[in-house]
Amino acid sequence: xxxxxxxxGSNCAVSIPTADGVFxxxxxxxxxxxxxxxxxxxxxxxxxxSLPVPVRTWHRMTESALKSILAGKTAKSLPPxxxxxxxxxQQSVWRELQKISTGKxxxxxxxxxxxxxxxxxxAVGGACGANPIPVLIPCHRVLxxxxxxxxxxxxxxxxxxxxxxxxxxx
Numbered sequence: 001x002x003x004x005x006x007x008x009g010s011n012c013a014v015s016i017p018t019a020d021g022v023f024x025x026x027x028x029x030x031x032x033x034x035x036x037x038x039x040x041x042x043x044x045x046x047x048x049x050s051l052p053v054p055v056r057t058w059h060r061m062t063e064s065a066l067k068s069i070l071a072g073k074t075a076k077s078l079p080p081x082x083x084x085x086x087x088x089x090q091q092s093v094w095r096e097l098q099k100i101s102t103g104k105x106x107x108x109x110x111x112x113x114x115x116x117x118x119x120x121x122x123a124v125g126g127a128c129g130a131n132p133i134p135v136l137i138p139c140h141r142v143l144x145x146x147x148x149x150x151x152x153x154x155x156x157x158x159x160x161x162x163x164x165x166x167x168x169x170x
Contacts, residue, residue, distance in 0.1 A: 012055055014047050016063045018070055020161075025062050027055050031080030032062050034132045037154040062136070069135055072165045074102045078136055086130065089117075093127035100141045103166045107145045121145075129153050135162065 016023040021038025047059050058079040065075035083091050092115045100106055106114075108124045117123070128139040134154055140162040144150040152159035 012051060014045055014051070014055075014059050015043055016059075016066055018067060020070060023066060025059060027058055028082040028084075030084070031082040032058055032133060032136070033082040033085075035062070035066070035134060035136060037134070037158055065136055069102075069138075069162075070165065072102075072167070075136070081133055081137070083132070085132065086127075089115075089120075089123065090127040090130055093124055094131060094133075094137050097128070097131070097137050097139055097142065100138055103168060105141045105143050105163070105168055107143055108150065109145050111142060125150065138162075141166075141168075 012027045014025050014027070016025055018038075022043050023038055024034075024036040025032060026034040026036075047056060049056075051059075061077060061079040065078050068075045083094055086094065093111060096111050096114050108121045108128070109118070112118050112120045112124045115124075124142075128142050129151060131137050131139045131153065134140065134152075140152060140154075140159045142150065149156055149159055
């Protein structure tokens, strides 16, 4: 496990207040490691000047990207992402998800085919559910073969909301 930017063994957590609630971003020594959806009443630590310069820079990038996406725009840039806790298979799925354009969707089966594992449809669903950086790695853009929502780690209300923001009818 990588060292954290501020304490060995734990990630640096910083809040991102939005009109939709407070997201929590966690950073490792190599980049954004997790992004958590808002929970009612939860607040996280604000960005602090005592954090290392790279974390402050990554956090500004994360906040800008998240707010752009929540406004229905394509993020201009993304922070470096630490996907090292994922398996090779999960990482291949997450890389493929990043190729889905704003306002577009793919099915779990299409993603499985694109990564060269056409029979791994359920495993693709599992990798989407394990995505540590939802919204920025857009697993919300993956639908079931019948065009239905499927699952979503942030809850189906968030999946519907994100797709509606992007103008996706399902």
